[in-house]
Amino acid sequence: MQWGLIGASTIAAEHMIGAIRAQNGHSVKAVLSANAERGAGFASAHGIPSSTASLDEMLSDDDIGAVYISATNEKHLPQAMAAIAAGKHVMCEKPLAMSAADAAKMVSAAEEAGVLLATNHHLRNAGSHLAIKALIQDGKLGEVLSVRIFHAVLLPEHLRGWRLSDSAAGGGVIPDIVVHDADTVRFHLEEDPQEVVAMESHGSLSRGAEDGAMSVWRMPSGVQVMTHESFTHPFAPSGFEVHGTKGSVIARNVMTQRPVGEIALITAAGSREVSFANHGLYDRSLALFADALNGNGQPSATGVDGVKSLAVAEAVKQAAVTGRAVTIDYHGV
Structure with missing residues (x-):
């Protein structure tokens, strides 16, 4: 599974990139930042092949099967819904959205699309x-x-x-x-x-x-x-x-x-x-997510868990x- 990072964030740099790469066969292909210069610098610093300021560009890449969303909270809903519509599996930072009602929409959309939605409750x-x-x-x-x-x-x-x-x-x-x-x-x-x-x-x-x-x-x-x-x-x-x-x-x-x-x-x-x-x-959270992608069990914290928290x-x-x-x-x- 190749991943796209939606957000050139501190948590991605300090925890998630390493956790993704620790999973057998998983890698980070691209990072998205609204600031193109920041995104390019982040990609270079962390050995990520590419960066972009366009969500559409990232989601149109068929090689990317999953995204990790760690942008500011108000962006989670539109970014996750776009990723789900593009058929990508989603690991999203908490809170899933700005309201529980919107977070519930993400859960329904993922179920309808047949993709995995997880909340990054560590x-x-x-x-x-x-x-x-x-x-x-x-x-x-x-x-x-x-x-x-x-x-x-x-x-x-x-x-x-x-x-x-x-x-x-x-x-x-x-x-x-x-x-x-x-x-x-x-x-x-x-x-x-x-x-x-x-x-x-x-x-x-x-x-x-x-x-x-x-x-x-x-x-x-x-x-x-x-x-x-x-x-x-x-x-x-x-x-x-x-x-x-x-x-x-x-x-x-x-x-x-x-x-x-x-x-x-x-x-x-x-x-x-x-x-x-x-x-x-x-590492454990990503391992369970990877297992769930293979049909074994479910993520440590599901989308429903994210709605309820x-x-x-x-x-x-x-x-x-x-x-x-x-x-x-x-x-x-």
């Missing part, structure tokens, strides 16, 4: 989160009572552009991080949040878009979920906690793109460290703005 591919899920499934925690997520970090300086200033492009901590946390909760609990309450903040880094949020979610099972997301916390470790009737999992520094962190399982017998695999998160984030934003509890609309997916 955390469910982490060895740490796979280990946590195994503890839940094996009954080590008993009945799950609550989940707490700490995803307050300091946004790196090289990313302090549209994420802080341009809500129209999908900026803000809610579309950037809450979607990840929503997907991670859904992955672990295997149920969809029903209702949320939330507050947002416009702090030291905000130039228009929110740079902090806190929310509480109600799950169908009765589990309560508490989340904290921020771009402004330079010294706060990230964390994921699951508390049950027989035990608790306390994980630190696992809300990251890297295979790092620590996990402790605490039960009546005491506390013990939990080991986990240290494979690349994006976005629907939760959308509800968190609405709750934060209105000050009211919001029931989540999954648009029939």
Whole structure:
């Protein structure tokens, strides 16, 4: 499979190009950038044969069978729909679109076209989160009572552009991080949040878009979920906690793109460290995508997963703005 990169992005450079090339028989043929000079420089720096500023040119290339979309969020829908119409398989960055309703349109279009649509939710591919899920499934925690997520970090300086200033492009901590946390909760609990309450903040880094949020979610099972997301916390470790009737999992520094962190399982017998695999998160995601292309299984995070994570984030934003509890609309997916 030869790939086209739609977006000469940081995540493509730091994670996805290597993950694509790590799959047997997969390569990157072209990169698209609205800035032709930037695209050419990106292609040269990463050994990509060609670059273009034309989406139509990329999608008309019959050698390209799949695209990875990492442009700014407001471009995801038209780019994905064009790629699907051209018969290309799509791996798209989160959020899939600017609204869950539009993301659901992408899912329907891909199903009708018979192509694969996946969402690049990396955390469910982490060895740490796979280990946590195994503890839940094996009954080590008993009945799950609550989940707490700490995803307050300091946004790196090289990313302090549209994420802080341009809500129209999908900026803000809610579309950037809450979607990840929503997907991670859904992955672990295997149920969809029903209702949320939330507050947002416009702090030291905000130039228009929110740079902090806190929310509480109600799950169908009765589990309560508490989340904290921020771009402004330079010294706060990230964390994921699951508390049950027989035990608790306390994980630190696992809300990251890297295979790092620590996990402790605490039960009546005491506390013990939990080991986990240290494979690349994006390598696993692309491996599952490649398997799905060959008819084996499905992507780690499907298009439906992308719709649902976005629907939760959308509800968190609405709750934060209105000050009211919001029931989540999954648009029939």
